[in-house]
Amino acid sequence: MLAMTTTTEISAFLIGYARCSTAEQDLSAQRQALEALGVPNDRVYVDHGLTGTNRDRPGLREAMAACRAGDTLVVTKLDRLARSTRDAHDIGDEITKRGVRLQIGASVHDPTDPVGRLLFNVLAMVAEFERDLIVARTREGMAIAKAKGRLKGKQPKLKSAQEEHLMKLHQAGEHTSAELADLFGVARSTVYRAIARAVSAP
Numbered sequence: 001m002l003a004m005t006t007t008t009e010i011s012a013f014l015i016g017y018a019r020c021s022t023a024e025q026d027l028s029a030q031r032q033a034l035e036a037l038g039v040p041n042d043r044v045y046v047d048h049g050l051t052g053t054n055r056d057r058p059g060l061r062e063a064m065a066a067c068r069a070g071d072t073l074v075v076t077k078l079d080r081l082a083r084s085t086r087d088a089h090d091i092g093d094e095i096t097k098r099g100v101r102l103q104i105g106a107s108v109h110d111p112t113d114p115v116g117r118l119l120f121n122v123l124a125m126v127a128e129f130e131r132d133l134i135v136a137r138t139r140e141g142m143a144i145a146k147a148k149g150r151l152k153g154k155q156p157k158l159k160s161a162q163e164e165h166l167m168k169l170h171q172a173g174e175h176t177s178a179e180l181a182d183l184f185g186v187a188r189s190t191v192y193r194a195i196a197r198a199v200s201a202p
Contacts, residue, residue, distance in 0.1 A: 012070035013068070014038055014039045014043065014103075015039070015066050015072065016034040016044035017059065018044060018059075018080060019047040020048060021050070030080065031044060037105070037106065047060060051131075052080070052084075052087070052131070053083045053131065055090075064095065067095060068098075071100050075104055076105060077104065079130065083127050084128045084131070085124040085127075088120070088123075096111050104123065157190045166184060167194065167195070170195060177191045177195075
């Protein structure tokens with residue numbers, strides 16, 4: 001069940017996982033909370049700028065891979081681990097089959113206890129409900145902005161002249177993709193797309 005279990009009672013390793021949805025958000029609060037729960041900083045795996053609806057998260061993969069039978073995967077809140085009821089259950093079932101426990105805050109989830117399962121379901125449904133509310137508000141805001149003519153669609157990050165200049169520098173071979181990204185103030189993915197467009201152009 002979601003019984004209160006102190007970290008001193010857990011003899012195996014504690015593996016922490018933290019996540020935030022946007023690059024602007026800070027993971028410090030989650031890291032501090034995990035440290036307070038007894039998770040060493042070098043055993044905390046993170047995903048920065050990834051939503052909980054995306055199951056394919058590098059940090060989550062690493063955290064789950066680090067867990068061995070007897071270990072405990074620790075998150076500050078269930079919505080850091082998953083934003084849908086189905087994903088929460090899939091992840092919970094997967095680690096339970098491997099003999100790994102799931103700790104949410106100060107409580108350890110016991111899948112064999114009916115009350116524990118009920119509380120886990122409630123937490124998962126609340127996380128999914130909050131996610132749905134955020135999506136609905138975002139869509140509503142975009143619809144209002146579009147109606148007022150403020151939403152013009154996604155603008156290209158590089159103008160054609162800038163992209164042409166970037167390609168000349170790339171072809172000269174004196175700059176890495178990371179350096180080009182810094183020079184033009186864009187993400188490396190933008191540089192990769194510009195190069196791919198130039199290569200595929202007739």
